[in-house]
Amino acid sequence: MRRRRFLAGLGASGLAASAGCLGFLETEPANREPPLPENRPDEPYYPTHYEGMEMAGKSANGRYRAMLSYTFPHRFWTVTAEETERVDFESSEDVHLMVSVWDDETGVALPATSPRIEFTNPDGENGRVNPWQMLSQRMGVHYGDNVVLGPDGDYEATVQLSPGGTRRTDDVRTPDGPLEFSFSFPFSRGRLDDLEYTDVAGDREGTPGAVDPMGMGAVAAGQTPPVDDFPLDVRGTQTAKGAEFVVATADQRGSLATDGDETYVAVSVRSKHSRFPLAATTLSLDAGGDTHQLVPTLDADLGYHYAAAVPGLSEGDGLTVRQQAACQLSRHEGYETAFFGVEPMEF
Amino acid sequence: MDRDQRGVPRREFLKAAVAIGGASALSACLGREEVSVPSGTDDPSSLPARQHAWNAYAARDDAGNVLPPRHHVLLHLDYDGDPADDRDAVETALQTLERAYEWSNEGLLFTLGYTPAYFDGLGGSPGGVDLPRPEALSDLEDPTLDEPDAVLHLASDHAQVVLEADEAMQGERDTANGEPVAAALTDVFSVTDRRTGFVGTGLPADNQDADGVPDSEPVDEDAPLYMGFKSDFEASQATEDRVTIQSGPFAGGTTQHVSHIDLDLRQWYEQDSREQREAKMFCPAHADEGRIEGTGENLGTSPELEDSPPAEQSAREDGIVGHGQKLTSVREDGRPIILRRDFDSTDGGRAGLHFLALQREISDFVTTRDAMNADDISSETAVGRRTNNGIRQYLSVTHRGNYLLPPRELRALPTPEGSDA
Numbered sequence: 001m002r003r004r005r006f007l008a009g010l011g012a013s014g015l016a017a018s019a020g021c022l023g024f025l026e027t028e029p030a031n032r033e034p035p036l037p038e039n040r041p042d043e044p045y046y047p048t049h050y051e052g053m054e055m056a057g058k059s060a061n062g063r064y065r066a067m068l069s070y071t072f073p074h075r076f077w078t079v080t081a082e083e084t085e086r087v088d089f090e091s092s093e094d095v096h097l098m099v100s101v102w103d104d105e106t107g108v109a110l111p112a113t114s115p116r117i118e119f120t121n122p123d124g125e126n127g128r129v130n131p132w133q134m135l136s137q138r139m140g141v142h143y144g145d146n147v148v149l150g151p152d153g154d155y156e157a158t159v160q161l162s163p164g165g166t167r168r169t170d171d172v173r174t175p176d177g178p179l180e181f182s183f184s185f186p187f188s189r190g191r192l193d194d195l196e197y198t199d200v201a202g203d204r205e206g207t208p209g210a211v212d213p214m215g216m217g218a219v220a221a222g223q224t225p226p227v228d229d230f231p232l233d234v235r236g237t238q239t240a241k242g243a244e245f246v247v248a249t250a251d252q253r254g255s256l257a258t259d260g261d262e263t264y265v266a267v268s269v270r271s272k273h274s275r276f277p278l279a280a281t282t283l284s285l286d287a288g289g290d291t292h293q294l295v296p297t298l299d300a301d302l303g304y305h306y307a308a309a310v311p312g313l314s315e316g317d318g319l320t321v322r323q324q325a326a327c328q329l330s331r332h333e334g335y336e337t338a339f340f341g342v343e344p345m346e347f
Numbered sequence: 348m349d350r351d352q353r354g355v356p357r358r359e360f361l362k363a364a365v366a367i368g369g370a371s372a373l374s375a376c377l378g379r380e381e382v383s384v385p386s387g388t389d390d391p392s393s394l395p396a397r398q399h400a401w402n403a404y405a406a407r408d409d410a411g412n413v414l415p416p417r418h419h420v421l422l423h424l425d426y427d428g429d430p431a432d433d434r435d436a437v438e439t440a441l442q443t444l445e446r447a448y449e450w451s452n453e454g455l456l457f458t459l460g461y462t463p464a465y466f467d468g469l470g471g472s473p474g475g476v477d478l479p480r481p482e483a484l485s486d487l488e489d490p491t492l493d494e495p496d497a498v499l500h501l502a503s504d505h506a507q508v509v510l511e512a513d514e515a516m517q518g519e520r521d522t523a524n525g526e527p528v529a530a531a532l533t534d535v536f537s538v539t540d541r542r543t544g545f546v547g548t549g550l551p552a553d554n555q556d557a558d559g560v561p562d563s564e565p566v567d568e569d570a571p572l573y574m575g576f577k578s579d580f581e582a583s584q585a586t587e588d589r590v591t592i593q594s595g596p597f598a599g600g601t602t603q604h605v606s607h608i609d610l611d612l613r614q615w616y617e618q619d620s621r622e623q624r625e626a627k628m629f630c631p632a633h634a635d636e637g638r639i640e641g642t643g644e645n646l647g648t649s650p651e652l653e654d655s656p657p658a659e660q661s662a663r664e665d666g667i668v669g670h671g672q673k674l675t676s677v678r679e680d681g682r683p684i685i686l687r688r689d690f691d692s693t694d695g696g697r698a699g700l701h702f703l704a705l706q707r708e709i710s711d712f713v714t715t716r717d718a719m720n721a722d723d724i725s726s727e728t729a730v731g732r733r734t735n736n737g738i739r740q741y742l743s744v745t746h747r748g749n750y751l752l753p754p755r756e757l758r759a760l761p762t763p764e765g766s767d768a
Binding site: 079081092126133167176178284 | 483486487488489558559562609611613614617618619620622623626631662663664665666667725726727728729730731732733734735740741743
């Protein structure tokens with residue numbers, strides 16, 4: 001269904017109040033989104049609706065690729081510690097503007113590049129935004145925010161981003177400063193309004209699950225490998241609050257855990273349906289009587305994961321993974337109640 | 348910046364007078380502000396030996412914190428000549444300012460500083476001073492490096508004073524506060540840039556119709572800075588002694604770092620909650636405990652962060668770390684090692700911050716900035732380089748410059764050796 005038609009029929013029900021499972025009242029603002037489902041579970045759930053996405057462009061700089069895209073402005077939630085703060089879009093905001101970044105040589109998405117977007121609209125006015133690091137069911141880990149663009153017409157944008165924020169298992173040297181990516185794209189409200197709008201059935205919305213990710217390269221590059229195809233020796237898999245924890249080991253991995261008595265312990269923490277890495281989480285590992293910080297790491301085959309080099313680990317030693325701080329990524333609808341309050345896990 | 352005020356409503360024009368600058372801005376200001384500006388002295392020896400000795404001549408708030416002068420101008424100056432020929436003219440120009448205005452926030456406080464590029468031009472670097480050329484200080488920034496030869500910083504509680512002193516030093520005034528102008532800095536320097544700003548209760552709210560501040564006018568009337576909180580607590584500032592160069596030819600001087608930072612306050616005010624702002628500016632525990640009222644004036648002379656958990660611990664266990672909390676790691680005797688004299692700005696029509704800081708060595712600034720970056724934290728915990736990392740989400744550095752502020756007796760075109768060549 002086209003979004004315009006759906007919204008025309010939405011009427012006053014969009015202004016109702018709903019009490020969520022978290023026990024607090026959230027009043028629906030007079031915006032164009034349907035009310036949130038009642039009794040949202042504390043794990044990923046089917047959202048009320050999802051929408052198409054328009055690509056503004058892809059741009060290359062060395063081995064890195066950036067995609068700039070947009071969809072309708074959306075409500076989302078920022079996260080601080082265990083609290084979420086709902087952000088409703090303002091009526092002046094035109095689009096939800098997004099940046100996705102990947103390393104073309106490894107085919108792995110980079111979830112932590114801290115981009116800054118600057119754009120010039122057809123009236124010659126400039127806009128700037130440092131978008132939030134976010135997680136959505138359709139786009140995975142990306143950077144995004146609701147922004148005021150301007151009138152229909154041709155836009156120029158530059159995105160500065162810094163790929164060096166995450167440790168890598170290979171010896172690729174990341175740049176000391178930001179890389180720049182350029183985009184030119186036409187924007188029109190008509191095109192935006194013609195984006196596909198899918199209303200999730202009433203008996204499905206709010207139930208555990210997730211809609212399918214967009215079937216495109218940038219999003220697929222952000223998904224971590226399935227357990228049965230995991231490149232290391234899997235020591236165990238557990239799921240809690242919608243997060244899947246895969247613990248695996250290897251003698252070494254690239255330039256890490258290269259000492260003879262060290263074991264590379266990798267923990268892939270991802271959303272359980274779509275395997276998006278839960279970046280911006282603090283994890284530690286108890287192993288062999290010591291506590292090790294699990295450090296965010298990028299690997300061509302493992303993608304974004306957390307890892308420690310553990311000396312003197314034996315085959316039968318127990319491993320305990322602790323989620324010290326929950327995933328601090330801002331969340332799109334369907335993820336805002338998930339991944340909090342995970343208890344220590346023994347493997 | 349644009350000096351053409353045509354088409355600007357009078358009220359807007361007055362509010363933006365310092366940013367606009369020039370003779371018409373000054374006359375508009377003089378017409379509005381009926382203030383009696385205290386005059387200065389004929390006796391330069393009665394003035395402090397340090398150019399940066401401002402605190403004893405500044406206003407203080409009820410708690411005793413030094414209040415920065417409310418209006419500021421930074422003039423970037425290029426020099427092409429022989430210092431021996433021009434030194435007297437520079438000294439005469441500066442003494443004009445000292446004769447015209449009392450050395451105080453009610454009159455005028457000013458400094459003249461010099462860049463590494465200036466000393467390079469004279470064949471050396473300033474003796475005994477840690478003054479590298481400016482550089483990017485995080486992997487998120489690619490700043491324009493400011494390398495004029497010199498920078499004049501004018502500061503006063505009165506807009507008309509900084510405007511008049513600016514005009515006088517640019518050779519556009521015969522008198523300053525009734526005193527004849529004996530020489531102008533533009534007799535020997537050329538002006539390459541002019542930057543302006545303000546700090547203090549009411550001014551950020553008055554100037555919130557700038558890019559980077561949402562249209563909802565979220566900046567409170569009480570706010571001394573755009574971000575809504577007080578930052579000049581006594582315990583959050585180095586002493587002037589701590590930032591003063593102790594030995595060598597420039598003993599009694601200090602170094603100055605000035606960056607310009609774009610502020611993106613839409614997220615800060617429209618997407619973050621008050622509690623998130625408190626957690627990100629101070630520390631999560633302060634926010635949880637509701638310790639900050641209004642702008643933070645209730646905290647007196649200290650943000651009281653010494654009892655907060657270490658930044659690493661909050662980052663690890665909560666996934667968020669406060670700006671002030673991170674900086675507690677860079678303290679000596681319980682106080683920071685840099686002295687901030689920063690002020691907000693609408694230069695370029697954008698909400699920004701001229702982050703001016705004094706320190707004994709530029710490396711003291713770099714150490715402090717490293718603590719704010721917190722790369723060691725963001726590489727290992729849920730805190731990102733911007734995500735929940737103090738206030739980094741909202742700040743984008745656009746310019747950086749390093750300067751030496753010589754002691755007063757060497758402020759006129761010093762040689763690298765710090766003496767008359």
